[in-house]
Amino acid sequence: MKYFLLVHLVISLIFVISQFVHGCIEGNPLKSIAEPFENLKALYNPEKYLQNDLFVIDTVFTEQEKSSGTSASRCTYTTIKGHLKDSKTQKQIACQNDYLTNAYHTKYALADNTISLVYHKKNKTIKVLKNRLNDEIFLNNEKLLQSERNNAIIGLYFQISLILLIIQLLILKKESKTE
DSSP, X not given: OHHHHHHHHHHHHHHXXXXXXXXXXXXXXXXXXXXXXXXXXXXXXXXXXXEEEEEEEEEEEXXXXXXXXXXXXXXXXXXXXXXXXXXXXXXXXXXXXXXXXXXXXXXXXXXXXXEEEEEEESOSEXXXXXXXXXXXXXXXXXXXXXHHHHHHHHHHHHHHHHHHHHHHXXXXXXXXXXX
């Protein structure tokens, strides 16, 4: 039991430290720790904390990742960079598969005897939901919103379990000393 708790503690610690480092890179280390709380609050109270906004598209690109294991399948991620209509702060939206296909279309171009895929914007803006608590943006798609809820819950789980695991291990250590 003690070893299971130690392994879980290490995993939680790695997760929380990576969130903290990510926040330090962005310039606000505590923001990345508080973000799951704020996102979960907003996603469960959308009328109060989410507002419709327009996202101005600057760049679109896709990446393909080979799935792990023996399967030859690939997963496509589309990333759109831009900013909210009334803001100059750069943001990006990354999404798996074809959720962002309404924002661009592709054409093949021949240059130097090489065929390459070129992305053209269909729309200059797309509709998004903006979190009023932390200015995070979400696509207005139920599957993607559920995925964001799950991400927030997982983040909260690791943060809260880190605190509880430390308390449990301290209690176990104290009990083992008294025996």
